[in-house]
Amino acid sequence: MTLPTLTPQQLWQRYQDWLYYNEPLGIYLDVSRIPFDEGFVEQMQPKFAKAFADMEALEAGAIANPDENRRVGHYWLRNPDLAPADLRPEITTTLNQIEAFVQQVNSGTIRPPEAPRFTDVLSIGIGGSALGPQFVSEALAPDVPPMAITFIDNTDPAGIDRVINRMGDRLKSTLVIVTSKSGGTPETRNGMLEVKRVFQARGLDFSKHAVGITMQGSKMDELGHAEGWLAEFPMFDWVGGRTSEMSAVGLLAAALQGIDIHALLEGAKVMDEATRVPDVRKNPAALMAMAWYFAGNGKGEKDMVILPYKDSLLLFSRYLQQLVMESLGKEKDLDGNIVHQGIAVYGNKGSTDQHAYVQQLREGIPNFFATFIEVLRDRQGPSMELEPGVTTGDYLNGFLQGTRQALYENHRGSITVTVPIVNPRTVGALIALYERAVGLYASLVNINAYHQPGVEAGKKAAASLLELQQAILITLRESSQPLDLATLAERVGASDRIESVYLIVRHLEANDRGIVLQGDRAQPSSLHVATRQLAAV
Numbered sequence: 296m297t298l299p300t301l302t303p304q305q306l307w308q309r310y311q312d313w314l315y316y317n318e319p320l321g322i323y324l325d326v327s328r329i330p331f332d333e334g335f336v337e338q339m340q341p342k343f344a345k346a347f348a349d350m351e352a353l354e355a356g357a358i359a360n361p362d363e364n365r366r367v368g369h370y371w372l373r374n375p376d377l378a379p380a381d382l383r384p385e386i387t388t389t390l391n392q393i394e395a396f397v398q399q400v401n402s403g404t405i406r407p408p409e410a411p412r413f414t415d416v417l418s419i420g421i422g423g424s425a426l427g428p429q430f431v432s433e434a435l436a437p438d439v440p441p442m443a444i445t446f447i448d449n450t451d452p453a454g455i456d457r458v459i460n461r462m463g464d465r466l467k468s469t470l471v472i473v474t475s476k477s478g479g480t481p482e483t484r485n486g487m488l489e490v491k492r493v494f495q496a497r498g499l500d501f502s503k504h505a506v507g508i509t510m511q512g513s514k515m516d517e518l519g520h521a522e523g524w525l526a527e528f529p530m531f532d533w534v535g536g537r538t539s540e541m542s543a544v545g546l547l548a549a550a551l552q553g554i555d556i557h558a559l560l561e562g563a564k565v566m567d568e569a570t571r572v573p574d575v576r577k578n579p580a581a582l583m584a585m586a587w588y589f590a591g592n593g594k595g596e597k598d599m600v601i602l603p604y605k606d607s608l609l610l611f612s613r614y615l616q617q618l619v620m621e622s623l624g625k626e627k628d629l630d631g632n633i634v635h636q637g638i639a640v641y642g643n644k645g646s647t648d649q650h651a652y653v654q655q656l657r658e659g660i661p662n663f664f665a666t667f668i669e670v671l672r673d674r675q676g677p678s679m680e681l682e683p684g685v686t687t688g689d690y691l692n693g694f695l696q697g698t699r700q701a702l703y704e705n706h707r708g709s710i711t712v713t714v715p716i717v718n719p720r721t722v723g724a725l726i727a728l729y730e731r732a733v734g735l736y737a738s739l740v741n742i743n744a745y746h747q748p749g750v751e752a753g754k755k756a757a758a759s760l761l762e763l764q765q766a767i768l769i770t771l772r773e774s775s776q777p778l779d780l781a782t783l784a785e786r787v788g789a790s791d792r793i794e795s796v797y798l799i800v801r802h803l804e805a806n807d808r809g810i811v812l813q814g815d816r817a818q819p820s821s822l823h824v825a826t827r828q829l830a831a832v
Contacts, residue, residue: 349734417462431554670713
């Protein structure tokens with residue numbers, strides 16, 4: 296559906312009719328370029344009544360993730376008074392512990408054995424344990440932070456090597472934060488073991504540099520206590536990874552970089568208050584969720600393109616990619632029906648996008664709606680004039696407004712979120728705004744936003760392949776002759792998985808793991824597999 300052709304005055308009136316402004320935060324939300332009408336808004340009222348009730352129950356401590364019998368309480372992190380009485384102490388205690396630890400690190404009371412103080416942070420985690428801290432660091436860290444931060448957020452060996460090599464001799468003054476709720480997340484565990492090996496090779500005591508963020512009783516909790524790590528901070532079972540930035544997962548890293556974590560929490564708290572209002576027109580998260588629903592026909596039929604017009608918000612699209620897609624990308628609804636819900640999210644930044652994919656957004660497949668993130672304040676201090684009355688910031692603003700108008704003229708819908716400045720308070724508010732919009736939208740389409748069965752399925756499949764690899768290696772070492780792929784697959788009980796067997800042995804050979812492939816590589820079925828010792832005979 297597209298809006299009827301509006302005169303400039305009518306469009307201006309529509310903008311005013313649907314503009315939301317939060318005075319304490321100075322944040323605007325404009326959904327006027329999404330072409331819903333009053334009839335649609337009225338039609339959505341029953342769905343929103345249920346969504347508001349669902350969110351109220353969630354914050355009151357209802358079981359929101361029946362798969363794991365867990366509550367969902369990331370909202371309590373910025374307002375412990377709302378948390379169940381039994382949880383309030385651990386929220387406030389954790390925040391106090393973070394502040395005390397950071398003060399001791401900054402003062403040198405906690406220091407590495409081989410240096411007068413810690414100079415760097417190496418954060419090892421994946422998913423929400425990395426994306427939130429990365430986004431906040433990019434957005435808010437001072438140009439010269441008290442501690443620089445680097446991330447290992449994958450199990451890519453070359454990527455790990457690059458991080459370690461770039462740190463060089465500073466490794467001896469690096470604080471290592473390892474974040475994993477279970478302590479058994481493979482990517483995080485792998486990164487930790489790789490880093491630990493480098494520390495040992497350089498004669499450094501890893502335990503005197505290591506901090507864990509995990510659940511009590513996890514494998515990492517046990518390891519940290521056994522090895523005498525510097526400190527441990529809790530992850531709560533009622534906080535999911537993608538909503539964990541306001542927990543120790545995000546706050547510890549932010550505080551070590553000199554970011555005001557109290558302002559971050561305060562901004563989220565103020566936005567939470569605004570998004571509890573049970574009136575769509577006066578609730579920015581409800582307006583946003585309604586715009587998403589209309590744009591995608593309640594089925595995610597259009598992608599969400601995030602266009603922040605500020606370099607410091609570059610990673611916001613990646614952060615939202617996980618928050619939105621992991622929360623909303625579900626095969627079944629709450630009644631067990633196959634629905635295949637979700638909203639695809641991608642983005643980069645303005646005005647870079649105008650030299651990249653805005654051409655397609657303007658004239659290509661209309662399979663998206665855009666979200667512009669506008670920042671009113673250009674920089675700290677005055678800007679030079681490039682020409683009379685025009686600065687670099689004026690150009691940036693002009694590109695944003697021009698792109699928004701160009702998309703509208705070609706019937707491409709958009710949302711605009713405007714913040715006065717990028718600071719901890721507004722970033723906290725942005726995080727909270729999207730968290731609530733995701734929760735409300737999930738209720739509108741009747742899905743569970745707080746579980747991720749698809750992620751778990753992928754982990755199980757990977758574990759199965761690693762077990763198959765072990766069987767392949769044992770079989771090849773015990774064989775007295777090269778084996779063709781079909782025979783090898785049969786011997787390891789994987790006759791129906793010959794392709795997986797082939798991909799495993801090809802990877803082993805490429806990494807000098809003692810395996811050799813013999814035959815025509817363009818015809819994998821003709822290949823024979825042997826150990827290097829057997830092939831040399």
